[in-house]
Structure formats: structure tokens, C-alpha cells
Amino acid sequence: xxxxxxxxxxxxxxxxxxxxxxxxxxxxxxxxxxxxxxxxxxxxxxxxxxxxxxxxxxxxxxxxxxxxxxxxxxxxxxxxxxxxxxxxxxxxxxxxxxxxxxxxxxxxxxxxxxxxxxxxxxxxxxxxxxxxxxxxxxxxxxxxxxxxxxxxxxxxxxxxxxxxxxxxxxxxxxxxxxxxxxxxxxxxxxxxxxxxxxxxxxxxxxxxxxxxxxxxxxxxxxxxxxxxxxxxxxxxxxxxxxxxxxxxxxxxxxxxxxxxxxxxxxxxx
Amino acid sequence: xxxxxxxxxxxxxxxxxxxxxxxxxxxxxxxxxxxxxxxxxxxxxxxxxxxxxxxxxxxxxxxxxxxxxxxxxxxxxxxxxxxxxxxxxxxxxxxxxxxxxxxxxxxxxxxxxxxxxxxxxxxxxxxxxxxxxxxxxxxxxxxxxxxxxxxxxxxxxxxxxxxxxxxxxxxxxxxxxxxxxxxxxxxxxxxxxxxxxxxxxxxxxxxxxxxxxxxxxxxxxxxxxxxxxxxxxxxxxxxxxxxxxxxxxxxxxxxxxx
Numbered sequence: 101x102x103x104x105x106x107x108x109x110x111x112x113x114x115x116x117x118x119x120x121x122x123x124x125x126x127x128x129x130x131x132x133x134x135x136x137x138x139x140x141x142x143x144x145x146x147x148x149x150x151x152x153x154x155x156x157x158x159x160x161x162x163x164x165x166x167x168x169x170x171x172x173x174x175x176x177x178x179x180x181x182x183x184x185x186x187x188x189x190x191x192x193x194x195x196x197x198x199x200x201x202x203x204x205x206x207x208x209x210x211x212x213x214x215x216x217x218x219x220x221x222x223x224x225x226x227x228x229x230x231x232x233x234x235x236x237x238x239x240x241x242x243x244x245x246x247x248x249x250x251x252x253x254x255x256x257x258x259x260x261x262x263x264x265x266x267x268x269x270x271x272x273x274x275x276x277x278x279x280x281x282x283x284x285x286x287x288x289x290x291x292x293x294x295x296x297x298x299x300x301x302x303x304x305x306x307x308x309x310x311x312x313x314x315x316x317x318x319x320x321x322x323x324x325x326x327x328x329x330x331x332x333x334x335x336x337x338x339x340x341x342x343x344x345x346x347x348x349x350x351x352x353x354x355x356x357x358x359x360x361x362x363x364x365x366x367x368x369x
Numbered sequence: 370x371x372x373x374x375x376x377x378x379x380x381x382x383x384x385x386x387x388x389x390x391x392x393x394x395x396x397x398x399x400x401x402x403x404x405x406x407x408x409x410x411x412x413x414x415x416x417x418x419x420x421x422x423x424x425x426x427x428x429x430x431x432x433x434x435x436x437x438x439x440x441x442x443x444x445x446x447x448x449x450x451x452x453x454x455x456x457x458x459x460x461x462x463x464x465x466x467x468x469x470x471x472x473x474x475x476x477x478x479x480x481x482x483x484x485x486x487x488x489x490x491x492x493x494x495x496x497x498x499x500x501x502x503x504x505x506x507x508x509x510x511x512x513x514x515x516x517x518x519x520x521x522x523x524x525x526x527x528x529x530x531x532x533x534x535x536x537x538x539x540x541x542x543x544x545x546x547x548x549x550x551x552x553x554x555x556x557x558x559x560x561x562x563x564x565x566x567x568x569x570x571x572x573x574x575x576x577x578x579x580x581x582x583x584x585x586x587x588x589x590x591x592x593x594x595x596x597x598x599x600x601x602x603x604x605x606x607x608x609x610x611x612x613x614x615x616x617x618x619x620x621x622x623x624x625x626x627x
Binding site for chain 1: 428430453454455456457458459460461463465467468469470471480481484485486526529530533
């Protein structure tokens with residue numbers, strides 16, 4: 101039987117949409133809307149969240165994440181340069197570091213930094229330092245790999261041009277390679293930031309005082325208090341408030357870098 | 370055609386017994402070359418003949434396996450030589466321009482002046498603007514490289530090299546990546562440089578340019594200099610069969626395979 105290709109395509113799409121609609125309808129019919137409403141949309145339970153949800157929890161999540169990200173970035177650059185070094189021991193150290201902290205669950209790092217390391221060195225960390233250190237140590241491992249890839253993506257001709265002008269290898273790295281690599285790695289770095297935002301929730305392990313609560317722990321405490329899942333829904337939305345703009349930023353940066361590269365190639369080809 | 374002027378004492382570039390291999394492939398099989406001050410030397414030859422490698426050995430972007438590289442009387446292959454200082458006085462222009470893509474035109478021109486030659490900001494910018502004017506792009510001071518055409522980028526690259534006040538300029542196929550209608554602008558700038566007495570070593574496929582501007586032409590093939598002399602002889606009346614064959618292909622590409 102002859103059916104045109106366009107007709108077949110329309111039929112296939114029609115079937116897909118039909119299945120989708122059926123699934124949604126079935127789920128809606130099966131669900132107990134009363135219970136869902138009580139669990140997730142209890143406005144009385146929601147009211148206990150404010151204003152601390154924004155003034156304390158959201159702020160703390162941002163602070164823990166920012167501290168961890170900053171430390172991670174500062175450590176990641178030398179790690180990436182070491183990985184690319186011609187000196188063997190530098191490469192080995194960097195590889196060991198990256199493999200270790202990328203391979204170990206962040207949860208364990210938090211426990212180790214929170215409870216193990218301070219007594220071992222006879223020092224005491226506050227929770228902010230522990231969060232920064234734990235997130236930073238692990239974040240650095242991921243970011244080091246990202247930065248290394250970015251550095252390797254800088255065209256060799258850029259380095260040759262700098263060297264032919266009499267610039268030293270160090271100067272070339274600092275003024276040409278690193279700035280260009282950062283443009284390339286900005287989108288993937290934004291993704292790291294999203295991951296760190298969510299990972300910052302693990303700090304609950306340390307036992308936080310009221311004014312140190314971040315979103316996830318704040319939501320769970322409210323859950324215990326109100327016996328409602330509404331705070332969990334709302335804190336979840338708060339995470340999206342941070343991560344969705346970041347992911348749009350990442351996509352925007354990616355498009356921008358892509359455009360620049362296209363233009364670059366167009367005239368260089 | 371200008372012959373190298375008479376003021377030279379010593380040589381601008383002096384290569385002796387230059388050898389270079391990539392793996393098992395020997396690209397340079399013992400090259401000797403003298404370039405006097407103010408002289409324009411064009412290197413021609415088929416691709417893979419080693420001409421770009423030879424040029425890149427002059428500022429040691431490529432490290433020769435053996436042989437001597439003297440520029441302005443300084444032996445660059447000497448481990449005690451301050452290579453960065455020496456390179457600052459050797460301008461290089463690349464086939465793919467290699468402007469710093471994250472910097473605007475003026476910053477491209479001033480970066481090395483300030484960091485390497487330690488010139489002040491105002492002085493570096495003045496010299497940068499002068500050289501930009503020299504290549505006819507005074508209005509592009511704040512443009513980003515990606516906003517420029519290939520020909521404009523290459524002229525900025527020439528201005529960047531000139532801003533270091535080089536004693537020698539190396540050109541590595543400077544017009545090979547350009548659309549045909551943009552080649553003329555770049556060659557025009559190079560021609561005026563030659564007229565001003567700049568010492569130039571040019572790897573090129575532009576036979577017309579070599580014929581009119583060069584004081585001396587080198588024909589390379591298979592890692593050796595096959596023929597060398599004034600353009601009127603090497604291009605106009607080649608003595609070697611390989612040179613004649615190459616020129617026949619280049620000057621008359623449509624009929625090359627007949």
C-alpha cells in the first residue's frame with residue numbers, strides 16, 4: 101500500500117503523541133490528588149519556611165558553593181599545568197590527585213575533612229572552612245581535567261606567535277594560553293558549579309547551627325517539624341532557582357564561544 | 370629590483386650545515402644560506418621540500434638536529450644564547466596569521482613591546498599605531514581579530530612583528546591562506562617593506578613577487594637547495610631540470626599534466 105513519506109511521518113508522530121497523552125491521563129487518574137495536595141501543597145507548612153528559607157538557607161547554599169568553587173578553581177589551574185608539564189613527578193602528582201579525588205565519594209571526603217583531618221593536624225575548622233575544603237578538593241579534581249582539556253585546545257600557532265615575539269614560556273602561558281583556555285572552558289566550568297551547588301547539601305553531616313543551615317538540611321528540618329513534604333518541594337524549587345539560570349548561562353557561553361570559533365575558522369581555513 | 374645595499378658588515382642570517390629530521394624523515398639535508406643586511410631572499414619549492422622548516426629554524430621555532438644558525442652575528446643554537454632576546458629582533462609572519470584571538474588589534478601590537486622590550490604604555494601604543502598606519506589599517510585599532518578579513522589579519526600580523534623593530538623579517542607562506550583578491554594587499558605591504566630596506570626571508574608560492582622583489586631566490590626540493598641565484602636566472606632561466614619542472618607546474622598549472 102502506498103503511503104507517502106510525509107504521511108508516514110505524520111502517522112508516527114501522531115502515535116507518539118497519543119501514547120504520551122494516555123500515560124499522562126492514566127497517571128492523573130491513578131494518583132490520589134487529595135493526598136498529594138496535603139503532602140506537597142500544604143500552605144500552612146510552607147509558611148514556617150519564610151523568611152529564613154531565603155535569608156539563611158539560600159544564602160548559605162550560595163556561600164558554601166562559592167567558597168568551594170573558588171578554592172577548587174585556584175587549585176585546579178596549577179594541577180592542570182602540572183598535568184601538562186614536561187617534568188615527570190609533576191605529572192604523576194597531578195594524576196594521583198585527580199584520580200583520587202574524582203574516584204572517592206564526596207560524602208567520604210566531607211566526613212574525613214570534618215572529623216578526621218582537624219584532630220590529625222591539631223587544628224579546628226569551622227563549618228565554612230570544612231565545606232570550602234571538601235567541595236574545593238573534589239571540585240579541583242574535576243576542574244583540573246576541564247582546564248587541561250581547554251589548554252590543549254588553544255591552537256599551537258598562538259603559542260608559536262608569542263614565542264616568536266620573544267615571550268618566555270611562562271609569560272606565554274600566563275598572557276596567551278590561560279586567558280584563551282578560560283574562554284573555552286567557561287561553559288563546562290558552569291556545569292561544575294551546578295554540580296557543586298547540589299553537592300553542597302552534604303554539609304549536613306557536620307551538624308549545623310541554625311544560622312549555618314543550607315537549603316537541603318533546612319528543608320528536612322522543616323519536614324520533621326511540619327510533617328509535610330511541602331518544604332521539600334519548595335527547597336527543591338530553590339535549587340532550580342540557582343541551577344536553571346546557570347545552565348542557561350552555560351548554554352549561552354557555549355553558543356558564544358562556538359560563534360567566535362566559527363568566525364575564527366572561516367578566515368583561517 | 371634592489372640589490373642589497375653596500376653598508377653591510379657581516380651577515381643578517383648565516384646558516385651552516387643545517388640538518389633536521391622528523392622521525393626517520395630527513396627534511397633538511399645540510400643547508401647553507403647567507404642573507405646580507407637589506408637583502409630580500411625568497412625560498413620557493415614544492416610542498417614538503419623543507420622550505421618552511423628551514424625558515425622556522427632561523428628563529429629556532431624548530432630546533433635543528435645539527436648545524437649553525439647565526440642571526441645578526443649571534444649563534445642561536447648555542448645553549449648559552451638568550452633565545453628570547455634574540456627572537457625579539459626577528460619578526461615572524463605565519464601562514465595562519467596567529468593573531469592573539471582574545472586581544473584587540475592594539476593589544477596584539479603592544480603586548481610583546483611592553484612585556485619583552487619593557488616599553489611604556491604610551492610609547493608602545495604610539496609605535497603600534499604607526500605600524501598599523503604603515504599597513505593601511507589605522508582605522509582598525511580596536512577591532513577584534515575575528516572581525517577582520519584574512520588579508521587584514523595578516524597585515525596586522527605584519528604590523529605586530531614590525532612593532533618590535535626587528536632586524537630581520539621571516540615570512541612563512543604569508544599569502545597561502547588568503548582568498549585571491551586579498552593577496553595583493555599583503556604583497557603590497559611586503560613590497561614596500563622591501564623598498565625600505567628591510568632584510569626579509571620569504572617562503573612563498575608567489576612567483577611574480579619573487580621575480581620582482583627578491584634579490585636572491587632559492588629553489589629547494591627534497592631537503593636540499595637545488596638552485597640559487599638572482600630571480601632573473603633561477604626563475605627566468607633555470608639551469609636544473611627539477612627547477613624547470615617545478616616552475617612549469619606553478620606558472621602554468623592548467624597544462625601541467627599534459
